[in-house]
Amino acid sequence: MTRRVLGLLASLSLVVSGCESSPAPVQFDPNQVLHLVVPNDARTLDPAKIHQPTVELSLARNVFGGLYRFGDDLVEEPDIAKGMPDISPDGLMWTFHLRTDVRFSNGDTVKAADVIYSWNRVASLNGDEYPSASIFERVQGFAEVQSGRATTLSGLRKSDDYTVVATLTAPAGYWLVELGLWAAAVIDQGVVAGKGEDTWWTTPEGLVGTGPFKMTGRQKGKSLDFEPVVNWWGGSTGHLKQIHVDVISDKAVAESRYRAGEFDIVGYAPSDDFGQVSDQTIKTYRTDNTLSSELHVRPWLGTGDIRFRVEGHLDTEADVQVRRALSLVLDRDRLASICFGGAQCQPATGGLLTKGLAGYLGDGADLNAKRSVSAAKELLRAWDPAGSKRNVRMGTFPDFILLAREIQAEWQSVLGLTVQLDFGEVQTIRRKAFEGFYDVVVGEFTADYDSPHNWFANIDNECHIAVVDLQFQSLVAKADAKRPIEALGEYKKAGQLLLDDAACPALVYQEAVQLVKPWVRGAGGNTLYENYWTSISILKH
Structure with missing residues (x-):
């Protein structure tokens, strides 16, 4: 009886499933024009001279290519190269085989x-003005090129x-990761020679790259147009037939025209202006059920942190208790709501490296980010039982004043500290920090590329206790010599030491914000x- 019932149910199931309609096929808009808006015109589209974050970078990555590139998932893959390089056993000779x-x-x-030609050109740039030159600092002859004693890398x-x-x-x-950067793109030396070193990129005829798109028009200060390269060597260029970019500096105007359907995405080209979408618009879209799906937010580029500098009084191994106390007492949810420079942020709980980058230690990995007032007070008493060391000198930069004031308020009201806060222009604060005016500096580390080396090679005085930690130094040195995928374990151990030492506690992770129309597929x-534009398509609407 049971088998007969089960058999009957199975038969009915087949009948029902056979009657179910299949999903309607995706219908694409026949025009396939992507309408973007950016806050300023491209200052340069010469990949060697582009900084991050800028409007230029988001555009140029679709026009130029190098030996390697990062996919939309941030995984590095061969582009012009046939595959990954052959590296000699001593790690010194790298051989790259190009596609023909x-x-x-x-x-x-x-x-x-x-x-x-392209690599020598980047290496010869003034390193103070164009940090991209440092991509080739490990190649023999770099010092000679930078000093002007040579014109090419030996x-x-x-x-x-x-x-x-x-x-x-x-x-x-880690050099393999650097070679995936935009500045290592290959450019046409004949075009540069013919069009001029400083002007070759300004016209559609001059902006020549190996990427899937090319510039077809530009009205200076008003708009740029791009189209797919016909018979592109890399294969399919995707669905888009045209990308039109309007330059509008007024954020309110850009948002209004987006709401009217004139723009498909706001925030595609995030810049050092921190945010292209206003706080009020973000709030509106977050709380409106019909609009919330158009708001796209993700961790992006940088980490706001507190730095215990070598010139201050809280940077030694003996000060780990007070550093932990100063981190544990902070309400990171509150700090994220304040953020910095008009940006959006989320609480940082996984270490110094921004969430989503190689070396991120995982949500909740930083035990010093789990707020505990009682633990903070206990650590402070253990460090200073007499209560005689309760003064803290703090400096910060213009974009971080509100964040620093909140930190000051929490340290004073909860821990009973006296916090002297100083702020000013970047160069002034940096000079005073070097001169020993501050115990703590509030700022942000911004990533250039997806390798922990990018962070650990630049923390020097800012996370001083880690720099003098022999175990930290050994782990980083071993990891630096290995291919990226083999180095990650040691890099993560080094990152954990930063947490254990409370060397430079992370406060917030910066976020990128985009408004994306429902008919745009593949954005983000x-x-x-x-x-990349090759991933984006426009649905019929």
Whole structure:
């Protein structure tokens, strides 16, 4: 009886499932024009001279390519190169094999000479003005090029038209990640020579790259237009047929025209203005059930933190208790609601490296970020039982004043400290920090590329206790010499030491905010970049 009932139910199930209608096929808009808005015109589209974050970067990544690139998932993959480099056992000689079918958008063939020209050009830039030059600091001859004693890197050569060989001064596995950056893109030396070093990128005829899109029009200060490269060597360029970019500096106007349906995305090209979507608009879209799906928020680019500098009085191994206390007492939810510079933030609980980047330790990994007033008070008493060391000198920058004031208020009201807060222009605060005026500085670390090396090589005086920690130094040195995927374990251990020492506690992770119309598919981004145009399509609406 049971089997007969089960058999009957199974038969009915088949009948019902056979009657179910299949999902309607996706219908694409036949025009496939993506309408974007940016707050300022491109200052340059020369990839060697582009800074992050800027409008220029989001546009140029679709026009140029290098030996490697980062996918929308932030995984590095070969682009112009056939595969990952061959690296000698001592880590010093890197051999890159190029694809033989790569073409610039004007049809010129890409060869090893173009790679060498492009890399030498970046290495020769003034490093103080263009930090991208440092991509090649590990290549032999970099110091000579920077000083003007040479014009080309002695450690860079071609063995044939499609093979590039680089010799380094020391093993540097993280260099592979740096080679995926926009500044390492390959450009057409003939075009630069013909159009001019400083002006070649300003016209559609001059802006020549190996990427899937090319510029087709530009009205200076008003708009830019891009279209797919016909018969692109890389294959499909996706669905889009045109990208039109309007330059509108007034945020209210851009948002109004987005609401009217004139723009498909606001915030595609985030800039150092921190936010292209107003706080009120974000609040409105968050609380409106019909609009909330258009609001896209993700961790992005930087971490706001507190730094216990070498020049202050709280940076030694003996001060770990007070550093932990100062971190534990902070209400990071409150700090995230304040954020900095008009940006949006989320509480930082997984360490110094921004959530989503290689080396992120995981949500809740930072035990010193789990607010505990009682634990903070106990640690402070253990560090200073006599209560004679209750003065803290703090400095910060213009964009961080509100955040620093909240920290000051919490330290004073909860821990009973006297906190002297000083703020001013960046150069002034940095100078005074070096001169020992502050115990703590509130600021932000902004990522350049997806490797913990980018963070650990630049923390010096800002997280001093970690720098003098021999175990930290050993872990980072070992990781730096390995390929990125092999180095991650040691990098994470080094990051954990930062947490254990409360060397520079993370406060908040910055967020990117986009408004995206429902008919746009494939938009969004990762912790560093926006999705490529090849991933985006327009649905019929």
